[in-house]
Amino acid sequence: MLKERIRDIPDYPKKGILYKDLTPLFKDEHAFALCIDELANRISKKKVDYIAGIEARGFLVGAPVAYKLRKGFIPIRKKGKLPYKTVSMDYTLEYGQQTIEMHEDSLDGKENVVVIDDLLATGGTTRASIDLISSFGANITALAFIVELGYLNGREKLKGHDVISLIKY
Amino acid sequence: MLKERIRDIPDYPKKGILYKDLTPLFKDEHAFALCIDELANRISKKKVDYIAGIEARGFLVGAPVAYKLRKGFIPIRKKGKLPYKTVSMDYTLEYGQQTIEMHEDSLDGKENVVVIDDLLATGGTTRASIDLISSFGANITALAFIVELGYLNGREKLKGHDVISLIKY
Numbered sequence: 001m002l003k004e005r006i007r008d009i010p011d012y013p014k015k016g017i018l019y020k021d022l023t024p025l026f027k028d029e030h031a032f033a034l035c036i037d038e039l040a041n042r043i044s045k046k047k048v049d050y051i052a053g054i055e056a057r058g059f060l061v062g063a064p065v066a067y068k069l070r071k072g073f074i075p076i077r078k079k080g081k082l083p084y085k086t087v088s089m090d091y092t093l094e095y096g097q098q099t100i101e102m103h104e105d106s107l108d109g110k111e112n113v114v115v116i117d118d119l120l121a122t123g124g125t126t127r128a129s130i131d132l133i134s135s136f137g138a139n140i141t142a143l144a145f146i147v148e149l150g151y152l153n154g155r156e157k158l159k160g161h162d163v164i165s166l167i168k169y
Numbered sequence: 170m171l172k173e174r175i176r177d178i179p180d181y182p183k184k185g186i187l188y189k190d191l192t193p194l195f196k197d198e199h200a201f202a203l204c205i206d207e208l209a210n211r212i213s214k215k216k217v218d219y220i221a222g223i224e225a226r227g228f229l230v231g232a233p234v235a236y237k238l239r240k241g242f243i244p245i246r247k248k249g250k251l252p253y254k255t256v257s258m259d260y261t262l263e264y265g266q267q268t269i270e271m272h273e274d275s276l277d278g279k280e281n282v283v284v285i286d287d288l289l290a291t292g293g294t295t296r297a298s299i300d301l302i303s304s305f306g307a308n309i310t311a312l313a314f315i316v317e318l319g320y321l322n323g324r325e326k327l328k329g330h331d332v333i334s335l336i337k338y
Contacts, residue, residue, distance in 0.1 A: 021252045023251070056228055063195075064236035072196040083190045084190055
């Protein structure tokens with residue numbers, strides 16, 4: 001049922017890549033609520049103080065999970081988007097160099113954090129998020145996604161961490 | 170209580186602007202859930218088929234409201250971010266020309282839509298979102314925000330529409 005709500009976009013963002021478009025899933029109230037409920041259910045079995053969501057679709061998935069679990073939400077944003085003092089992490093994606101940031105007072109080092117994004121592809125951004133959160137001394141108890149592109153082996157980059165995904169390709 | 174969770178950032182994004190940073194509010198599980206519950210409660214009194222959220226913080230607020238009300242969520246994104254065919258709307262902000270986009274199959278013209286963002290400032294992006302949604306023929310039944318900067322008179326640009334805000338400055 002959920003896979004029927006995921007649209008294939010060939011050659012996006014560049015030739016040879018088959019992009020998984022989740023907007024039909026988000027638009028379907030049953031599919032959307034089902035995904036949030038299932039992620040929240042599986043995350044509730046972990047130690048969790050905060051949900052961290054990766055800009056921008058990780059906000060769309062992570063914030064409802066945080067709300068459902070009655071946890072605070074912490075944004076991980078692209079460079080230059082956060083207004084207060086930040087800490088940052090550079091990383092390399094196939095499209096070039098990227099930087100993500102968090103506010104320097106996002107965490108104090110004792111918290112259990114679950115990182116959420118909509119989709120696990122190569123795992124580059126998630127890996128950088130782990131490194132950024134770890135730089136505070138905080139503990140990452142799970143990495144959670146609606147979709148996992150298993151053929152890209154993203155889990156390789158996330159070794160030692162608990163990976164949750166609802167739909168696999 | 171909620172205002173204590175909003176941080177003033179002077180001279181951001183440019184000199185003379187006092188930016189309201191909501192990240193401490195999102196991080197506080199009680200304040201965050203209170204805002205989502207109250208927005209959902211007020212929106213539930215309107216006709217609503219879909220929640221549309223404006224990238225990126227409008228995802229963070231709109232998606233939990235959609236989840237709570239068991240409605241579908243439709244993203245309004247900055248130019249070039251959506252993978253499928255889009256319709257777009259240009260508008261002018263104090264920082265220059267901007268463009269927002271929606272997928273061309275986001276709406277079919279009969280729906281009741283509530284637009285959500287974190288904060289109402291001058292109303293430029295919200296006005297463009299109204300125009301974009303109206304171009305489908307859909308009906309906008311409310312515009313909802315956590316914070317309203319009343320001194321910027323954003324409501325002037327949104328005349329004829331029902332504006333909901335939880336915290337006013």
